[in-house]
Amino acid sequence: NAGVMQNPRHLVRRRGQEARLRCSPMKGHSHVYWYRQLPEEGLKFMVYLQKENIIDESGMPKERFSAEFPKEGPSILRIQQVVRGDSAAYFCASSPNMQQGEQYFGPGTRLTVT
Amino acid sequence: GESVGLHLPTLSVQEGDNSIINCAYSNSASDYFIWYKQESGKGPQFIIDIRSNMDKRQGQRVTVLLNKTVKHLSLQIAATQPGDSAVYFCAENDPGGKLTGGGNKLTFGTGTQLKVEL
Secondary structure, eight states, X not given: OOOOEEEOSEEEEXXXXXXXXXXXXXXXXXXXXXXXXXXXXXXXXXXXXXXXXXXXXXXXXSSSEEEEOOSSSOEEEEEOSOOGGGOEXXXXXXXXXXXXXXXXXXXOEEEEEO | OOOOOOOOOEEEEETTSOEEEEEEOOOTXXXXXXXXXXXXXXXXXXXXXXXXXXXXXXXXXXXXXXXTTTTEEEEEESSOOGGGOEEEEEEEEETHHHHTTOOOEEEEOXXXXXXEEO
């Protein structure tokens, strides 16, 4: 029973490039959450999605960041024109439904912007 | 100026002793709390959860205590082992998301580094 999968695990981008981070939720889970973690800090909520819908994007920066969770395929977090301040670990979590609060996390993608 | 990472509070315990990790949460309306363990280079791993209608919950070697009056949460680990060394985060559920049709948006604390000495 595979857990939450994220790829790539490590991503290096130069300033101005685009970063695409992928997340496949646990089997049977239709709710996906993205969080960002800076070194030695807690995780900060970014966005909550269900299939084909963005439910809560209150933690997403207004510019350059977007997320989707299509009907088929993984959820994608996209960062356009990356800057050094985007360097962080990005974690995806999934849950089976809204009522169950427990979220299961993936291993994360570590983005480094040079 | 340039921002730097915060130094996490650290708890050092001897192997076999009990550990108590504390967390103060911010939202008095939070109704669900989770403790996560995060090892270096890995994602957070669920340890135990508790709902706001309870004040204590026990798992295998772990106990979570909730004091809503002072908005305080604690994680107790019995007979701490070297494999327990990690950063521990408490997280609270933001129920506001449910009111707007949203889900369970977790707000994480800053974390505590647990070091187990042999």
